[in-house]
Amino acid sequence: MGGRSPPAGWRRWVRTRLLLLLLVVLALAATAAVEGRFVVEKNSLRVTSPAALRGVYECAIGNFGMPQYGGTMHGVVVYPKANTKACKPFADFGLSFNPKAGGLPVFLLVDRGDCYFTTKGWNAQTAGAAAVLVADDRAEPLITMDTPESSGKEHLENITVPSALVSKRFGDDLKGALENGDMVNVLLDWRESLPHPDERVEYEFWTNSNDECGAKCDMQMSFVRDFRGVAQVLEQRGYTQFAPHYITWYCPEAFVLSAQCRSQCVNHGRYCAPDPEQDFTTGYDGKDVVVQNLIQICLFKVANESRKPWLWWDYVHDFAIRCPMKEKKYTTDCAHGVIKSLGMDIDKITQCVGDPDADEDNPVLKAEQDAQIGHGARGDVTILPTFVVNNRQYRGKLDKRAVLRAICSGFEETTEPDICLTQDIQTNQCLENNGGCWLDKNTNFTACKDTFRGRVCECPVVNGVKFVGDGYTHCEASGVGRCQINNGGCWKETRNGKSVSACSNEQAKGCKCPQGFKGDGIHGCEDVDECKERLFCQCKDCSCENTWGSYECGCGGSNMLYMREHDTCISKVATSSLGWGFMWVIFFGLGFAGVGAYAVYKYRLRSYMDSEIRAIMAQYMPLENQETSSHQRHVEHADI
Template identity: 90%
Template sequence: MGGRSPAAGWRCALLLLLLTTMAITAAEGRFVVEKNSLRVTSPAALRGVYECAIGNFGMPQYGGTMHGVVVYPKANRKGCMDFGDSGLSFKPKAGGLPVFLLVDRGDCYFTTKGWNAQTAGAAAVLVADDRAEPLITMDTPESAGKEHLENITVPSALVSKRFGDDLKTALENGDMVNVLLDWRESLPHPDERVEYEFWTNSNDECGAKCDMQMNFVRNFRGVAQVLEQRGYTQFAPHYITWYCPEAFILSKQCTSQCINHGRYCAPDPEQDFTTGYDGKDVVVQNLIQICLFKVANESRKPWLWWDYVHDFAIRCPMKEKKYTRDCANGVIKSLGMDIDKINTCVGDPDADEDNPVLKAEQDAQIGHGSRGDVTILPTFVVNNRQYRGKLDKRAVLRAICSGFEETTEPDICLTQDIQTNQCLENNGGCWLDNRNNFTACKDTFRGRVCECPIVNGVQFVGDGYTHCEASGVGRCQINNGGCWKETRNGKAVSACSNEESKGCKCPPGFKGDGIHSCDDIDECKEKLYCQCNGCSCENTWGSYECGCGGSSMLYIREHDTCVSKVANASVGWGFLWVIFFGLGFAGVGAYAVYKYRLRSYMDSEIRAIMAQYMPLENQDTSSHQRTVERADI
């Protein structure tokens, strides 16, 4: 084994990977093809919604849509050559729709087709399958080239052979084929928090994919940490391992690529068993990263995983022969993590027993519910649905943002480079109060919603499209609750009342709808008041004035009557004198009663005291008689 050539080592690695992949497949695993919808809007014969498979390269517009016109080239129909060589360009003219280039499957990599379509100016690439089969995921092979892997930004989709043939027939007949690519429901968005997983690897010698992964971690780290710290997301990293078939446990391939006696394996980083690091080194470093996350999560700081992975990639690269456990421990200490807890979690890689952490990782690889097996690295799983597309900060952030329920997404999801604010054009077709610039248009990641706003604590109610009005306490402070209001001669009158939760009502003295107008009621003309003999009526704005003939008469509004001012004064003073004298007599009477009762009380008290020292005559006789009686006894 020691003298095996690199090519022979690579063949052994492929054999091991094939055997272990077959073992996983036998465990009833399954691969789920992630899809988006394609809606044909014209011609009428093709109008409808069709499924297409999202490619594992480019940048799908998760949460959004893209409208374009389909073009099938007359030459280079498989898209394997540069379209510029034949002078073809698919850049739309000013005011034209984006071009979705339709190419045939076969003869070259999917990524090559996508790259050639992008460089020719196409906004998206549709690949028509060349065989009648269920849709598959277009992947990015290692040999496709770093240029294609990192630089393709247009979205891609695979369509079925039958649908592809229908598109070609329509185009050859001269029909203009308009389609809408729709990713709005490609990922679930049930609530205000997104749960996502990053399936990754600590190996940094896997070529273009490893380089892309390290760049992604460097760029996405800050965003991921902020989302996690503010409670918008719940994140977890995961790592793929395979187990060695029992018949090969003692082979060189398994002993060098696996730990725990063949239970957990990873491919050789250099694809050569004779040089550099082995697969088991990768498994151990993966295990350290999982355990660091578990310890950080228990201390409620899961975002420290991003710092560790970032720093480890810089400080402990394979190329510099620093991909060791000692180097990992140095990074852990620099972050202030509890290294003893992490080592306890890692356990003994040489033990002939299950490692509970890695066993849980292998179980997690198998798909559950709507999620299929995780077999492509690196990849994201957002709300239990696998992400497809380029591992790019903006593309992944779009996918995460599409996982939020409308109106609950964080501000970073509403920035201009992530989505288009539809409220900026024609107010999104929603209600708008031009006077105060109140709008029912609320920007969301998927577009906009027309929802009556809350302004200064006051809730507006209505359909959000044509009508919104303030409701509840304080509504009259905002645009007068949408009600009529007018001021004359310093007197303000309003049809809005805070005592009413909604609606407008003209106040007493006015009539109208309360919204556009309230007209003064002429109480005099309608003979509602001032109907007494001798009364005169004068209408005022919102009220009336009644008078009586002559200056000696006074009008009493409550009784609608006139009374004499003089009589009223006489009666008034006479009544006051009666009260005054009455109070005086009552006071004198009360004083006399008080003096009589006080004098009687004093007399009785004095008599009682004098009786103790100077007995009265009848008291002495009784005393003498009692003395004689005692002597007789």
């Protein structure tokens, strides 16, 4: 055998073993890099009967099927008489679990072992079960039932019933109760499986650009195609904050220079991805996958900076169609063509990508590896693809309706967008008996508000007017403008073109009959007979006539006038004579006052003028008495 080459089958066997060895080494290296922490996502199971088992139990959500996030499901537990591990179709044993008319849905309890979890779920679903409960066969903490990597994939796309793993002890208790002839009723509850703290949901999609990974890749691309429109609407309207992520591993230092690591890694073994075909000699390599993942991350970063993060969905969708591996178009040039078609800046994206051959850290891929590590309530991301909603990993089928339901369950109650309230997502409880809430039959105003988790009875706001009350038996309009809404629920009537209402915007709430009426203001207001009750028109000569909402008072004789503010009658004639006489007195008085004022004015003016003239003349022409006095003064002076 010395000069002969090994057979082709032997070479393939060696390559396969080397590949498996490298993958194991990479996985161990990734595990050693961080202190791994996988979180099992759970929901609650409430037993309502029998009394001996009544209580709440934890169960682990399976990573297949469609959990009813945000909702509940009530059913009856059945343990099959044959095929207890559900590894074969139940039709082979003549068993069916379709509920009879009016009966509760069947939750099929099966045992763990001998076949894939997905096989059990598929066989239970095809037999008519509404959910499948898998009882563990060993006493251990709950685990996540995952989908198979190699076989059993034919059922993966079609499983829609929810699945849950229960502990061995609880499974044995359920079987014991059923053997005793007890009817076991349970409620599966996913309402608190995902946190819902506020009116915005933050979610991540851990994915991969590789399109040659079999059924999972096909399911992932189908999901992107179906969910793209919903995701973009939620993002554009500000309901959600989305971010894509990609898993990479590093190559152990001892293997960095090996041909395997050089073909699967970039940046000298720092960031690696498995070979798409699991064959190092043909097709694309893991290095190509890492580069395309990096381009998609950078495209999202640039799109997010330009406030258009939803363009990532268009790019991933178009890249999968235009640049598939099978057509040998999975290249950077093809990726750039898709980027140009979306009108994005290639230079910014290229700068973000950096040099895959550089012997240094790539900041973008380094951040992705750090994000892969669990934090808070979220465990490490180890399964692809994976959805993370409000920092909690989604479990179940990657299906548009199932994922949307999970996102909707992440909104605070009553803040979810309309898309979460459509019939294919949840049931509108307000359609039946108005949800038991208050309803105004005249206007159809209702306090029933449909939410993703059910309904709440909350007095509504109509045209800016807030209704107040308990929401169940009573709601009434409150505040300014309330009278414009069904007249505030108050009485109102119109007679002879005159409208009277018991509602007033001056009152914050309630109804009050206006002046001239009495009653509760809601069921009616009755006219007050002011004449009969002698509230007005009490003067001697007064006569009273009641009108609707008021009264009219008169006086005997045509020459009498009624004065309402004084409740008295006076004579029209006397009032007229007195009035004109008084006016003439005023007129003549004003006339005399004017003449007198004019006379005084003339007298004062004449006196003033005379005094001024005399003063001027005295300066230039001395008067006779002045001359005499002067002469006398001179004489007297000489005698001395």
